[in-house]
Every structure is written in structure tokens, then in C-alpha cells.
Amino acid sequence: EDGGFKYNMINGGPAESEVTAWIEARANELLEDGLRAVKRMPLARALKAPTTHRYDYLGAYVRGLGQVIDMEAIRSAGVGMGVDPLGGAGVHYWGRIAEDYRLHLTVVDEEVDPTFRFMSLDWDGKIRMDPSSPYAMQRLLQLKDRFPVAFACDTDHDRHGIVTRSAGLMPPNHYLAVAIDYLFRHRPNWKPGTGIGKTLVSSQMIDRVAARLGRPLVEVPVG
Incomplete structure (x- = not known):
């Protein structure tokens, strides 16, 4: 603050x-x-x-997405997606991603406002860019009925919130555990010894997923 x-x-x-x-x-x-x-x-x-x-960071990043994510599968699914970058570092990336990969993706606000006065206050009355907080993500929750799935990111775009019509704001540790399980089951070229990294504060659901997959778990300090 x-x-x-x-x-x-x-x-x-x-x-x-x-x-x-x-x-x-x-x-x-x-x-x-x-x-x-x-x-x-x-x-x-x-x-x-x-x-x-x-250096064209934006172009290189967008082009690289197609090498690690099946963007054609997302496009052909025809799922409508909404994104609120919350005035953060990735505000200009989403439109380019939608354009280059022909996704049904709408950027609902491209304004960059360093005061962040558009943010709803967190539980303690402070402005906090926490995508996991239902208080801070009130603006994202308003997209629940406009799109089947909607996203928002914190200002440096390394954390994100996901909202769906059926579940509302999803707990990050839930979809992280599901994503880990999916990736290891659908990446046959990954080496057998490839482990799963997590921080000390991440959910033990990840531990159980690692055990079920038979993969080593690497736990590191926060940050």
C-alpha cells in the first residue's frame, strides 16, 4: 500500500x-x-x-503458446471466453492471442490504470490484486453469466482467477491439481523421472496427485 x-x-x-x-x-x-x-x-x-x-516479447510469447498448448483444440471447441486483465502487464497480450489463434475470446477491459481504483476492496478494505479472493474478484464474478468461462490476472500476470457459470470463482489449488494430473497423463514424451514442483504453502492435493501418478514431488520455499 x-x-x-x-x-x-x-x-x-x-x-x-x-x-x-x-x-x-x-x-x-x-x-x-x-x-x-x-x-x-x-x-x-x-x-x-x-x-x-x-525484442518483440509479445510476438514471441504468442507464437510460443502454440508449441506448448493445443490452441486448435481450444478454437475448435468454440467455448466463449471472457478476460479481464485488470490493467496488468498482459493487457495487450490477450487480444493478440485471440486474433492469432482465432479464439472466441473477448477482452472486457483494456484500460491500464495505475491507481487500480476500479478494483473492489478485499476482505480487509484494502486494494489487493488477489485472483483467489472472492472479494477482490467481484468484477470478474460479474462475468459469470456473460461467458461460459472467464479469467482475470494479477498485475504481473503470474496468478489468475477462473470463473465458470456453474462453480463461480474456482479455488486455485483445485484446478492446479487437475491441471497437473492432466499434463502428466497427456505428455507421453516427458521423461519418467520428471517431477512435480510445488511451494510449501501449496495444497496437499498436489502431493496426493504426485503419489497417484508415481512422480517425485519437489517442494521449495515460497517464491
């Missing part, structure tokens, strides 16, 4: 407290000194630098 930034270590996980404490102290030193030690460069000059390269 106070802004700031998040720092991940080189292993991809969250930084330890001693690391973040150093960053905090150094950042405050720079602020107190009026940011005089912070080097700046005009955008035009940065874009012309030999170290600056343009």
Missing part, C-alpha cells in the same frame, strides 16, 4: 532480510542526498546505445 519495489535474488526467489535492509539503507542515503549520485541518461540517447536492443 506504500509503494516501493521488490527485489529478487539471482536464484529467482525473494531476497533475504539482510539484503533488503542494505538496499533500503542505500536507497534512503541517495534520497537524502537529493539523488545527486544517481546517474541519468536521456531516453533518446539510451535508445541509440549499442547495448540497447529491441
Whole structure:
């Protein structure tokens, strides 16, 4: 609620407290000194630098989807889908996905609003981009009767909520367990020793799915 930034270590996980404490102290030193030690460069000059390269992340991602997901099966099923990106990082991806793969997918809102004033408040009265919270996902739940299935994502698009007409907002651990089971039963080229990764806070349903599939379970810290 106070802004700031998040720092991940080189292993991809969250930084330890001693690391973040150093960053905090150094950042405050720079602020107190009026940011005089912070080097700046005009955008035009940065874009012309030999170290600056343009890369089509959107196009590469959308093209890559067809290599890991049977998009033709989704298209031919004709299922109507609604997506509310909630003003997040993937807001411009959904339309391109729908166009390139000819899906029956509607993006209900493409607005990017950094204030997130469009969000319904979570259970404690705070704005929280939690796709698993029925309080925060009130806007998504309103799509329940418009589409057979609808989706919403948090701002960096690494978590998502799924709403169906029959079940409403689905518990994430439920569809994660089902997805894991489906993938391992329909990926015959995966090596027999391929395991299932989960964080410490993930549901034990995943443990039971791994045991039933006879696959090793790899449990890692959150993040």
C-alpha cells in the first residue's frame, strides 16, 4: 500500500532480510542526498546505445503458446471466453492471442490504470490484486453469466482467477491439481523421472496427485 519495489535474488526467489535492509539503507542515503549520485541518461540517447536492443516479447510469447498448448483444440471447441486483465502487464497480450489463434475470446477491459481504483476492496478494505479472493474478484464474478468461462490476472500476470457459470470463482489449488494430473497423463514424451514442483504453502492435493501418478514431488520455499 506504500509503494516501493521488490527485489529478487539471482536464484529467482525473494531476497533475504539482510539484503533488503542494505538496499533500503542505500536507497534512503541517495534520497537524502537529493539523488545527486544517481546517474541519468536521456531516453533518446539510451535508445541509440549499442547495448540497447529491441525484442518483440509479445510476438514471441504468442507464437510460443502454440508449441506448448493445443490452441486448435481450444478454437475448435468454440467455448466463449471472457478476460479481464485488470490493467496488468498482459493487457495487450490477450487480444493478440485471440486474433492469432482465432479464439472466441473477448477482452472486457483494456484500460491500464495505475491507481487500480476500479478494483473492489478485499476482505480487509484494502486494494489487493488477489485472483483467489472472492472479494477482490467481484468484477470478474460479474462475468459469470456473460461467458461460459472467464479469467482475470494479477498485475504481473503470474496468478489468475477462473470463473465458470456453474462453480463461480474456482479455488486455485483445485484446478492446479487437475491441471497437473492432466499434463502428466497427456505428455507421453516427458521423461519418467520428471517431477512435480510445488511451494510449501501449496495444497496437499498436489502431493496426493504426485503419489497417484508415481512422480517425485519437489517442494521449495515460497517464491
